[in-house]
Amino acid sequence: MSLLTPIEAPPSLTEQAVAALRRDILSTRLAPGETISEAAAAQRLDMGKAPIRAALARLAEDGLVQAVPRRGWMVSLVTIRDIHEVFDLRLLLEPEAARRAAGRVDTTMLARLDAVCAEGYDCGDAESAMCYLDANKRFHVAIAELSGNNRLARQLDRMLDESTRMLVLGLRRRDRTMEMAHEHHELVERLALGQGEAAAALMHEQVAASREMVLAALTAPDAMTAV
Amino acid sequence: MSLLTPIEAPPSLTEQAVAALRRDILSTRLAPGETISEAAAAQRLDMGKAPIRAALARLAEDGLVQAVPRRGWMVSLVTIRDIHEVFDLRLLLEPEAARRAAGRVDTTMLARLDAVCAEGYDCGDAESAMCYLDANKRFHVAIAELSGNNRLARQLDRMLDESTRMLVLGLRRRDRTMEMAHEHHELVERLALGQGEAAAALMHEQVAASREMVLAALTAPDAMTAV
DNA sequence: TCCGGTCAGGTTGCGGGCAATCTAGGCCAA
DNA sequence: TTGGCCTAGATTGCCCGCAACCTGACCGGA
Known part of the structure; x- marks a missing residue:
């Protein structure tokens, strides 16, 4: 449409979730060792579980969180x-x-x-x-x-x-x-x-x-x- | 249970999907530039879209595929x-x-x-x-x-x-x-x-x-x- | 012939729900 | 008191469906 908006993508919910979670983790508002529940995070950020899940998977690739099989996701410890x-x-x-x-x-x-x-x-x-x-x-x-x-x-x-x-x-x-x-x-x-x-x-x-x-x-x- | 199976996790569907897609991409069975549809891959590997989606996201982190907004996923080109x-x-x-x-x-x-x-x-x-x-x-x-x-x-x-x-x-x-x-x-x-x-x-x-x-x-x- | 508009097909993004399963805590027996 | 079992809760892994959206082709008009 507008030629002045070459890239004006409204950030997807996944992107928002990544940004929010990363900010909280880096600022240690989510402390190392703390567990994150998908449902809780979904409710807090007011979205479904799917974007939360994708976001956590990406943060896991970055080493900020890690998936614990049936316990949820844990903010990575710092040794x-x-x-x-x-x-x-x-x-x-x-x-x-x-x-x-x-x-x-x-x-x-x-x-x-x-x-x-x-x-x-x-x-x-x-x-x-x-x-x-x-x-x-x-x-x-x-x-x-x-x-x-x-x-x-x-x-x-x-x-x-x-x-x-x-x-x-x-x-x-x-x-x-x-x-x-x-x-x-x-x-x-x-x-x-x-x-x-x-x-x-x-x-x-x-x-x-x-x-x-x-x-x-x-x-x-x-x-x-x-x- | 058994002390002899310290880590005997049946690989999750996501892991299987990652392995299968990575194999196909590395062997160029999926050629650079080719597009991958979640539905098609799900049918081919006989699983739902969710594991496929997670797998593609991980491969995207590795740079093997990249998401094209509404076109699907494309096997990364090699320049x-x-x-x-x-x-x-x-x-x-x-x-x-x-x-x-x-x-x-x-x-x-x-x-x-x-x-x-x-x-x-x-x-x-x-x-x-x-x-x-x-x-x-x-x-x-x-x-x-x-x-x-x-x-x-x-x-x-x-x-x-x-x-x-x-x-x-x-x-x-x-x-x-x-x-x-x-x-x-x-x-x-x-x-x-x-x-x-x-x-x-x-x-x-x-x-x-x-x-x-x-x-x-x-x-x-x-x-x-x-x- | 060429161009603009319209429509149908296909794809992801996301929501919601279900089963499998692991953990924690209480309860009972010794 | 202590040890083991068992139930209840909670959580992920996964499936399925729907809407938004983009793309490409078809068609009518100039």
């Missing part, structure tokens, strides 16, 4: 081992993505990256840290997309959801959001200048710092973690 | 770009996996790897090449699992399905199955000896060789590829 696995993989993929993205940034994408950075700062302090973390994720995904390998970006996208949840768990104990933000601008600068090695090094440093923050926050006191 | 993306990512992940797996092989796993290698040789020539390619995939996944990072293994597992399909498309034109097989034993040897660098180098060489084979087979003549 120290999980943290190591996620950040090890990030350390393997993201510096390489940054290296390849260097010099490929066009002005459009550059503006987008900068906007994402700025967006991060705006948020206040308390629970709107979720806002920053979401922008942070989009920032990293955008760099991965710039690497030119869409599959790399996709795999990272999934893993960054897990990573975000870990950061949320970590930030609960010590809020260090602001310490992390100022690295983004320098990274964007290096990318724009085409300095691949420097960008990769910065990316490595940043991801490693995140890992240390999460580990420091979660290993010291009592553990929200479980087997 | 030259796809090939580059998959093998570039394999080249990034697999040598590192081999490096980390070195020295971690216990005798049990070693036997398993050897068995997988042998299995590859047994198959004849014609269409049972699928058998070899399946063993090849399990071989690579096993090494990734030995790296100690389960997420690395999972991500590789998904990508190797795509890779396998590309190899099938390539082998259709020139059968080079046998040329690739004898590299496995040396790789296992290096892994058992804990020579990480050598194992990584061998892995890199092997994956690169696969890529060249696929590209050589698919770029020269007419293209089964599409945009």
